[in-house]
Amino acid sequence: MSELKLQPLSGYNDFPGPVVTIIMDGVGIGPQDDSDGVHMAYTPILDELLKGELVTNLKAHGTAVGLPSDGDMGNSEVGHNALGSGRIFSQGAKLVNEALHSGDLFQGESWREIKKRTDNGGTLHFIGLVSDGNVHSHIEQLNIMLGQCEKEDVQNVRVHGLVDGRDVSPKSGLEYFGPLEEKLKSMSTNGRDYCIASGGGRMTVTMDRYGADWGIVEKGWKAHVLGEGRRFNTACEAIQTFYKEDQAMIDQYMDSFVIERDGEPVGCIEDGDSVILFNFRGDRAIELSQAFEEKDFTAFNRQRHPEVFFAGMMQYDGDAMIPKHYLVEPPAIAGTMGEYLCAAGVTSYAISETQKFGHVTYFWNGNKSGYINEELEKYVEIESDKVTFDLRPWMKASEITDKVIDAIHSNKYKFIRLNYANGDMVGHTGVPISVRIAVETVDLMLKRVLPVLEKAGGVAIITADHGNADCMWTDKKGERTAMVAHTRNPVPFIVKPYFNSNSYSLQHVENAGLASVAATTINLLGYEAPEGYEPSLLKLILPGSR
Numbered sequence: 001m002s003e004l005k006l007q008p009l010s011g012y013n014d015f016p017g018p019v020v021t022i023i024m025d026g027v028g029i030g031p032q033d034d035s036d037g038v039h040m041a042y043t044p045i046l047d048e049l050l051k052g053e054l055v056t057n058l059k060a061h062g063t064a065v066g067l068p069s070d071g072d073m074g075n076s077e078v079g080h081n082a083l084g085s086g087r088i089f090s091q092g093a094k095l096v097n098e099a100l101h102s103g104d105l106f107q108g109e110s111w112r113e114i115k116k117r118t119d120n121g122g123t124l125h126f127i128g129l130v131s132d133g134n135v136h137s138h139i140e141q142l143n144i145m146l147g148q149c150e151k152e153d154v155q156n157v158r159v160h161g162l163v164d165g166r167d168v169s170p171k172s173g174l175e176y177f178g179p180l181e182e183k184l185k186s187m188s189t190n191g192r193d194y195c196i197a198s199g200g201g202r203m204t205v206t207m208d209r210y211g212a213d214w215g216i217v218e219k220g221w222k223a224h225v226l227g228e229g230r231r232f233n234t235a236c237e238a239i240q241t242f243y244k245e246d247q248a249m250i251d252q253y254m255d256s257f258v259i260e261r262d263g264e265p266v267g268c269i270e271d272g273d274s275v276i277l278f279n280f281r282g283d284r285a286i287e288l289s290q291a292f293e294e295k296d297f298t299a300f301n302r303q304r305h306p307e308v309f310f311a312g313m314m315q316y317d318g319d320a321m322i323p324k325h326y327l328v329e330p331p332a333i334a335g336t337m338g339e340y341l342c343a344a345g346v347t348s349y350a351i352s353e354t355q356k357f358g359h360v361t362y363f364w365n366g367n368k369s370g371y372i373n374e375e376l377e378k379y380v381e382i383e384s385d386k387v388t389f390d391l392r393p394w395m396k397a398s399e400i401t402d403k404v405i406d407a408i409h410s411n412k413y414k415f416i417r418l419n420y421a422n423g424d425m426v427g428h429t430g431v432p433i434s435v436r437i438a439v440e441t442v443d444l445m446l447k448r449v450l451p452v453l454e455k456a457g458g459v460a461i462i463t464a465d466h467g468n469a470d471c472m473w474t475d476k477k478g479e480r481t482a483m484v485a486h487t488r489n490p491v492p493f494i495v496k497p498y499f500n501s502n503s504y505s506l507q508h509v510e511n512a513g514l515a516s517v518a519a520t521t522i523n524l525l526g527y528e529a530p531e532g533y534e535p536s537l538l539k540l541i542l543p544g545s546r
């Protein structure tokens with residue numbers, strides 16, 4: 001533990017209140033036009049804060065958060081990893097690409113075990129998100145693995161594909177499933193039999209997170225494993241049918257589908273088979289991994305639990321070791337801010353609603369679940385509604401705020417962090433009236449929290465993990481398409497001190513990104529930032545130095 005020791009910041013005077021970090025999920029700085037849901041919302045509090053002295057913009061996408069290129073939008077995983085760890089780690093998207101292109105992945109133990117099973121007649125099943133969103137998966141990575149299957153002459157391959165429409169445009173499923181079905185067909189020569197076996201929209205089927213709605217995973221289990229769901233001849237036929245039957249249908253909410261051949265599901269998962277969950281990101285991959293791996297599983301009735309070799313694209317939870325087998329080593333995010341603060345005896349409080357609870361705990365702590373030190377920390381989850389959030393854009397922001405106010409009043413916590421999910425979760429629905437209410441909700445919450453913090457004599461850090469609400473639609477030749485994905489826009493960074501014991505100025509950091517927030521926070525708590533952390537955005541002004 002000795003290397004986790006924080007050094008006191010010289011010249012620092014303590015102040016009575018806590019440091020409160022407010023993450024406005026999905027609230028980026030957009031083009032300031034009428035497509036920008038943050039700009040369009042009535043946000044007097046945020047507007048005023050943005051005029052302050054300790055205000056800047058941060059990069060929250062691409063290489064600034066460890067993604068392969070600056071063409072990649074940010075996301076909650078990489079954003080909260082950077083916020084909580086103070087450094088930039090090469091993330092799943094990048095690590096998997098490297099392992100695939102070098103071929104290391106195919107030399108690994110998991111792939112070799114799968115090959116053994118397929119040589120013994122087992123089918124290889126790929127389950128995952130079929131798009132090039134690069135948040136949870138990338139179709140090119142699936143394609144490379146399929147190419148390897150062909151090369152190694154794996155006889156039977158089934159793909160259980162989830163339709164995206166959340167990291168890519170809302171009705172783009174056919175653009176990915178069309179070529180994929182073609183490709184699988186063209187690979188089915190010399191006795192090989194490759195095809196899509198089941199699927200469904202990612203928010204309805206399989207990709208639940210943080211235990212928000214296990215029914216979603218059960219629906220996926222039924223389709224992928226048991227072959228239960230509405231039957232079609234091809235995945236493209238399924239998608240086209242869903243579009244035809246409901247004009248308003250968008251990909252992420254599509255029902256499950258099962259592909260049949262000769263009147264039978266073409267790809268149930270059986271004893272002796274192998275399964276690769278090809279999503280690299282953990283939050284929405286953990287529950288299905290548990291359903292495959294846990295012996296005494298109670299979240300839903302599996303009906304049948306096939307004996308399979310199950311491998312994740314990565315290990316999704318390094319503490320709980322979920323899953324046991326995986327294809328690519330995840331980034332080793334050690335020495336997080338949480339670990340340092342616990343080692344220094346600093347008390348902390350983390351809160352969000354279910355949809356983002358793991359963001360301020362699991363992602364924040366470098367993809368590790370559970371407490372670092374339960375005596376010093378408190379994690380609070382408010383249960384999220386089970387709706388598409390355009391219907392309840394206020395979400396659980398008020399309930400979170402109530403608790404945060406209690407936490408400030410309690411005087412028990414030196415560091416409080418919270419995530420308001422609204423800008424992001426409602427941003428993903430692409431419904432402008434709801435997005436506006438979502439952003440206004442967050443502003444109202446600032447109005448509630450900040451005066452309490454002022455009374456307590458603390459300091460607020462207000463930022464976001466990436467953009468989303470800041471672009472609600474795109475316009476091509478006068479035709480608007482809902483834009484439901486995250487953006488590549490920068491995010492605001494605001495420090496609002498309510499004490500007069502110290503005085504700070506902004507410190508210029510070249511290309512400043514989210515990872516600089518951790519050092520800044522640690523400084524505000526009275527310590528030098530640990531070695532290797534991205535530089536702090538604040539400079540303590542010592543008396544007489546101005």
Ligand SMILES: O=C(O)[C@@H](CO)OP(=O)(O)O
Pocket residue numbers: 074075076077135136166167284424
């Ligand atoms: O909903 C999710 O899984 C992602 C988008 O794919 O959003 P976020 O990174 O904000 O959690």
Ligand SMILES: [Mn+2]
Pocket residue numbers: 025026075076077079424465466
């Ligand atoms: Mn987010």
Ligand SMILES: [Mn+2]
Pocket residue numbers: 026076424425428468486
């Ligand atoms: Mn999101």
